[in-house]
Amino acid sequence: MSRLRSTILGLGAGALVAGAVALSAQAQGSDNPAVTARQSLMRLYAFNIGTLGAMAKGNMPYDAEAAAAAARNLAALSHLNGKAMWPAGTDNASIEGTHALPAIWEDFAGFAAKGQALQAATEAMAEAAPKGLESLQGAMGPLGAACGGCHKVYRASMK
């Protein structure tokens, strides 16, 4: 009797875990390779900005070499040709697992202009980051504005 009970409990718990895993996979990921690629690109940005941000906030001592490397990475990432990562039909109204708004495809020139603004901001950061902490901190604002400038128009709210 007690074995039966624990079996049922175990099965129930297993089903719950499986359900939770399925749910979180649905919330975070996508089966679409283009969506996975561009979300991975965003993670690469975040990882490298993380180095610069930790120095800017004083959570990590300033290190000109590490700052320069992270900033150069950002500049390189912003110069990738990303066109194939944004195929039509991969907006959040058409598929699950993305926050990309249909506005991207309604105004692709405007979207591309945001990409160019990001290139300018990452190049400015690559200039600024090796020149000292204050110079790095000064370039953080424009870099954040370039990220936000695109997200406020072309990304659905994450809340």
Next chain:
Amino acid sequence: MRPIALIATLVFAALLAGLAVLWLTAPRADGPEVLAGLEPDVARGALVFTAAGCAPCHAAPGAEGEARLVLSGGMRFASPFGTFTAPNISPDPEAGIGRWRPIDLWNALHNGTSPDGRHYYPVFPYASFIRMTPQQVVDLAAYLATLPPSPAPSQPHDLPFPFSIRAGLGLWKALYLRPGWVMQGDLPEPVARGRVIVEALAHCGECHTPRTALGGLKGGSAWLTGAPDPSGKGRFPDLTPPALDWSEADLVEYFTTGFTPDYDSAGGHMALVVEDLAALPEADRRAVAAYLKRLPLAD
């Protein structure tokens, strides 16, 4: 009493009571003596304008850079009561508020009352702006007058009955319009400055605080604990611990660059808010962070 006479008496009494409520909740307006003797300062007004986040709602949707200073209105706000559209508050004398005197701006911000004596809907966050000082309003009026005029006519709100009747707003004001601070008491600096920005100017609570069924902001332990987006999609985040465990440095960084501690960046309307916060003096961003670290409030 015969039934017909009883009914007539009851109807009459109800009418009288209704008239009394209308009279008691009629739009309130102060006279110009409230602002007497105050000298405007445009530079200070610019800071009030930025801290109060006028542009994120009153600039044209999608406006960038200098265009954010053209307050032609047009942004739409969906809610359970209908869809509101931000009006033109540029200094255009016809389409905007170019004919307003500083006292008209005071009555709008402080009493939610228009120059022609009508209630404004509280989507215009006068429930927060009521905490602005006369000097702040005089300074803001002087700054607004320096902005470029726009001839674009204000668009009407799209509200179903009974919310289309503004008289009912008097009751809302009687219930919810309070001039006092939510975080009460004498606060040390920079928390006191943070309180001015959070509660009076930047009106953070208007999105981040849950509301009653009638749309009034809840205070006490509910203050800034997050709320559903009135458009029906998603939630505005809880700003109190443990839900928000960011350090003060994390908060200041977010207000300066829009980067979260995970180096995601602010999106949606918050990206517009961050544009204004980033333009404030750094001491003000630190003050807001210091205020938030004092949350949650007790009931």
